[in-house]
Amino acid sequence: MRLKTLIIGGFAALALGGGLAGTATASFADGPATPSASPAPSKSRPPVNAPLPAPSASPRERCPKPRAGKNAPPRNCVSPARPAPALPGHPTYTG
Amino acid sequence: MPSTRARAAVPWLGCALLATAACGTSGGGTPHRAAAADRPTAAPAGAEIATVRGTSVVIRREPGGATWRTLSSPNDYGAPRVLLVDADRGDWLKVYLPLRPNGSTGWVRASDVTLTRTTRRVEIDPRAFRFTVYDGDRVLRTGKVATGTGGTPTPAGRFFFTELVRPADPRGAYGAYAFGLSGYSPTLSSFGGGPGQIAVHGTNAPGRLGSRASHGCIRVGNPDITWMARNLTLGTPVDVLSS
Structure with a gap:
């Protein structure tokens, strides 16, 4: 009975999530409702503008494992982006 | 479905299961925010960044289409050529372009770039x-x-x-x-x-x-x-x- 409940609940969750995906993505992307207000401070979060820890020397790769039996197109590995070194130069931006 | 959108849907699944009202939405936002409203890669999973593998990359108007533009790498400042990914269709990526008019997009082969992610x-x-x-x-x-x-x-x-x-x-x-x-x-x-x-x-x-x-x-x-x-x-x- 418990297993059956879990299975039914899982399907319901998938269906509900799929239906909301389009709307939910766009809504979150709009950011907080009040643009100039910062989120409420949280005890577990450092204060805004606090120094961040230095990035680790070797970012952890998060490449999906190839799926056996699937004829999926080859995909690039997606790893965390790293700050780039600054190039010396004479900018010509609009200032 | 583009993979970025699929990943973006995951947190909202839990949101819907717990309490839709509590998670809420922005209610459509204000006109002030309309210009940047469609941001498929700005979800919690983050944005994908494409870095050109070779010395140039071909840009096409549509996946598999004719060559439209070619961008060199490194760029004019000597930096590796990077492009922000707007949509991911497996072998092809829709990317924002550093070209006029502002907001221009095009398609590149996924095999021509390496992908990184930032949140x-x-x-x-x-x-x-x-x-x-x-x-x-x-x-x-x-x-x-x-x-x-x-x-x-x-x-x-x-x-x-x-x-x-x-x-x-x-x-x-x-x-x-x-x-x-x-x-x-x-x-x-x-x-x-x-x-x-x-x-x-x-x-x-x-x-x-x-x-x-x-x-x-x-x-x-x-x-x-x-x-x-x-x-x-x-x-x-x-x-x-x-x-």
Whole structure:
């Protein structure tokens, strides 16, 4: 009975999530409702503008494992982006 | 379904299961935010950044279409060519382009680039004269900006960092660092020998932050641009809200 409940609940969750995906993505992307207000401070979060820890020397790769039996197109590995070194130069931006 | 959108849906699944009302939405946002409303890669999972593998990359108007443009790598500043991914269709990626008109997009072969991901993005609010750096939905840093004057406005829209330059004179108008942006001035076709490209950069006039003072660039304080140089990567999304 418990297993059956879990299975039914899982399907319901998938269906509900799929239906909301389009709307939910766009809504979150709009950011907080009040643009100039910062989120409420949280005890577990450092204060805004606090120094961040230095990035680790070797970012952890998060490449999906190839799926056996699937004829999926080859995909690039997606790893965390790293700050780039600054190039010396004479900018010509609009200032 | 593009994979970025599929990943973006995951947190909302839990949201819907727990309590839809509690998770809420922005209610459609305000007109002030409309210019940057469609942001498929700004979800909690982050944005994908494509770095060109070879010495150039072919841009097409549609997947598998004819060559439309070719972009060199490194770019004119000597930085590796990066492009912000807008949509992911497996073998093909729709990318934002550092070309006029602002907001241009095209398609590249996924095999021509390597992909990295960032959960950080920058939002510029010209009305409030403030920038905010987010990591997901968490605010990392915020501070004052100066934007373009009425005659040389800062364009609104989604852009990304194209290069990070350390000016020879850190006490000059560009301050300690300058992050080139993928956008261009809507009124200046050239500036100072360049193509009218806008940037986020430091300043030697911090007293003018909080006002319209630039030719289209976004000026921030030198401590802020130094922080950005240490904590943000090329390709980071930069959303300039409507003024």
